[in-house]
Amino acid sequence: MNPQELERQARLQAAAEQAERLGIASADPEIERYRAVIRALRRPLPMSLPADFARQVAEQAERRHASAGLEAWLTRTMMLMMIVVGLALTLPTLGTALETTMVLMPRLPVGFVVAAILSIGVVWLIDLGWTRGHTIAA
Amino acid sequence: MAVSAAGMSEDQDMVAAVLARTPGAFERLVAQYQRLVWSMVYRLVQHPEDARELCQDVFLRVYQRLDQFRGDSALGTWIARVAFSVASRHLQRKKLPMVSAFPDDEDGESPLEQVGDDFDLEAACADAELMGHLNQAIEALSPLQRTLVTLYHLEEMGIAEIAKVCDLPEGTVKSYLFRARHRLREQLETRIGVLP
Numbered sequence: 001m002n003p004q005e006l007e008r009q010a011r012l013q014a015a016a017e018q019a020e021r022l023g024i025a026s027a028d029p030e031i032e033r034y035r036a037v038i039r040a041l042r043r044p045l046p047m048s049l050p051a052d053f054a055r056q057v058a059e060q061a062e063r064r065h066a067s068a069g070l071e072a073w074l075t076r077t078m079m080l081m082m083i084v085v086g087l088a089l090t091l092p093t094l095g096t097a098l099e100t101t102m103v104l105m106p107r108l109p110v111g112f113v114v115a116a117i118l119s120i121g122v123v124w125l126i127d128l129g130w131t132r133g134h135t136i137a138a
Numbered sequence: 139m140a141v142s143a144a145g146m147s148e149d150q151d152m153v154a155a156v157l158a159r160t161p162g163a164f165e166r167l168v169a170q171y172q173r174l175v176w177s178m179v180y181r182l183v184q185h186p187e188d189a190r191e192l193c194q195d196v197f198l199r200v201y202q203r204l205d206q207f208r209g210d211s212a213l214g215t216w217i218a219r220v221a222f223s224v225a226s227r228h229l230q231r232k233k234l235p236m237v238s239a240f241p242d243d244e245d246g247e248s249p250l251e252q253v254g255d256d257f258d259l260e261a262a263c264a265d266a267e268l269m270g271h272l273n274q275a276i277e278a279l280s281p282l283q284r285t286l287v288t289l290y291h292l293e294e295m296g297i298a299e300i301a302k303v304c305d306l307p308e309g310t311v312k313s314y315l316f317r318a319r320h321r322l323r324e325q326l327e328t329r330i331g332v333l334p
Contacts, residue, residue: 013319037322040272041291045177048186049193053172057194058165061201065159 149213156204168197174214175221177292181284182225184277192228196221211302215295218303222285229281236282268326275325283318290315 001009016034019026020042026032050056090097152170155163175196180189200220207216226236276284282304289295289303301308 033323037319041287054165054168057168057197
């Protein structure tokens with residue numbers, strides 16, 4: 001389609017839209033053809049959702065919310081138990097471990113420690129940026 | 139779906155009620171927007187059973203992520219965007235393209251020029267069979283074009299809102315709408331025998 005014809009068709013479509021909105025028939029058969037298309041596009045689609053769809057979905061959402069809450073509680077409880085068991089197993093030897101660490105710490109290469117901290121920081125920032133960028137925005 | 143101050147306030151009230159888990163609030167939200175979601179999803183996937191399941195998925199996702207609604211567009215626009223995302227991902231999983239190119243008539247006389255001007259299309263359109271032809275032609279559009287014409291003509295959304303829903307530039311939305319209407323007109327005239 002050449003640019004002039006494009007522009008002409010665009011004008012016809014705009015005129016058809018206005019004519020359909022105002023409910024005024026046009027003497028131009030081309031406009032009337034576009035009006036027929038617009039009328040077809042405005043016809044409501046047959047609804048195939050059950051009559052109580054809203055209620056069913058609301059109930060399902062509530063059930064999922066409740067089970068998600070239970071799952072979160074179970075996860076927190078399990079983590080707490082792991083921390084308690086871990087502490088119970090390590091506390092007796094914690095004193096010796098700390099003393100050994102304090103002896104070894106000055107011998108660690110400074111560059112290695114700085115690189116480790118920077119790497120963790122970069123990964124955290126990337127993760128933060130990713131999470132923000134993939135939120136469904138309004 | 140114009141965004142007015144009163145409309146935004148109603149949206150915020152509805153969202154607040156759902157987030158506060160007020161009894162019946164989410165059911166009212168679903169009832170208000172189920173027609174919009176159904177229209178979009180059904181036009182995209184064109185399969186009633188898939189569309190029903192996807193509508194359910196859309197609203198469950200809306201419930202899960204409603205705390206992310208920031209209020210800088212209408213709630214309907216935000217929900218439509220979720221619906222578009224869910225349905226288009228469904229099409230991707232089924233390896234169905236969202237956009238299909240169609241040939242432009244570049245050589246020779248445009249088919250439109252062959253239509254007799256004395257043809258009484260108004261009378262013909264009263265014929266249910268003709269509307270059936272148009273519906274078939276609409277179903278033959280690409281999924282994206284079907285979505286755009288549905289949002290614009292059936293749901294009466296503005297170009298800017300549609301652009302937000304489908305994450306497209308406004309110019310692209312206008313172009314797709316123009317081409318879809320033009321193609322429908324050509325297909326209508328071919329199917330009713332006006333064009334060869």
